[in-house]
Amino acid sequence: MPLDRRTARAALPAVFFFLLLLALAPSCRSGTANRTRTYQAIGRIVSIAPDGESVTIQHEDIAGYMSAMTMGFPVRDPGILDGLAPDDRVRFELTVTEHGLWVSNIERIGPAP
Ligand SMILES: [Cu+2]
Numbered sequence: 001m002p003l004d005r006r007t008a009r010a011a012l013p014a015v016f017f018f019l020l021l022l023a024l025a026p027s028c029r030s031g032t033a034n035r036t037r038t039y040q041a042i043g044r045i046v047s048i049a050p051d052g053e054s055v056t057i058q059h060e061d062i063a064g065y066m067s068a069m070t071m072g073f074p075v076r077d078p079g080i081l082d083g084l085a086p087d088d089r090v091r092f093e094l095t096v097t098e099h100g101l102w103v104s105n106i107e108r109i110g111p112a113p
Helices: 002-033
Strands: 037-048 054-059 069-074 088-097 100-111
Antiparallel strands (some): 037 088, 088 100
């Protein structure tokens, strides 16, 4: 009996370590598989693809993500470009995942200066 109790006590750290792994595993998995970030940006529409599935924007610096440049962005919902035209000054939201990036929201804030 005393021997069994000592064995059980010796096993406790291993049991706690195992429980700790169990507790951490799910958060690790969701942390790597579902890493979605969004960024708010300002820019000027240069052109809109005829199919409405991409928009080229001359954007200002996007803090923590990319510096100012002119580039094309995919759009997953072409409807968000309705009513927008080249030279519109826009505020837009960029969604970035490990599978790509796209404009997830965009609104006109005035004509280009
Ligand atoms: Cu860019």
